[in-house]
Amino acid sequence: MSSQNRPITVDLVMPEIDYSTSRSSGPGGQNVNKVNTKVTLKFDVKQSQLLTEEERAVIVEKLHSKITVEGVLVLVSQEKRSQLENKLNVNAKFNLLMHKAFEKKKLRKATKPSKSAVKERIKSKKQHSEKKKWRQKPE
Known part of the structure; x- marks a missing residue:
């Protein structure tokens, strides 16, 4: 959502969108050519x-x-075999990108580890320390 609580979609900015078509790459036989x-x-x-x-x-x-450097957002779709499906696909990509761009990130709540988790961590650290001690040469 934008500052005015209106979602930015293809329909909203349609007059300023420029579509161009070209031949797709990849397999597809005569259709691609x-x-x-x-x-x-x-x-x-x-x-x-x-x-x-x-x-x-x-x-x-x-x-x-x-x-781009000129400030133009460029999106491409060539997954489908029809131009209409690719146009719908690129519009969906645009809508999704705009939605994600204006999505508010959730703040993480800081939490303390439980007492049992702290005890378990210290116990494992002590075990590791003991293991290393046993590897040393005796004095």
Whole structure:
């Protein structure tokens, strides 16, 4: 969720998304050689008018590995044999990335180890120490 509690989805930023298609790599026979099934989604994060400054900063920080130097988020899908399925797949990837980027991390509560756990740890350390002592040459 963003600062305004609105999820950033493909539907929200659709006017600013650019799709391009090309031929997929890998096996597939004649279908691969003649049909443009690979779909590339490009979204210019830095130039987006639909995002707030805060949202842009969060996206750039969290997804920096998928953003080019020019500030364009690039996602690719070529798993399926049809262009439509790949387009749906790349849209789902975009939605998932945006959801994860704005997800709040849960803070870990600090806990103390139980008395029995502490005793067990000290007991095992003493056993280890004794074992090492027995390895030494007698004086």
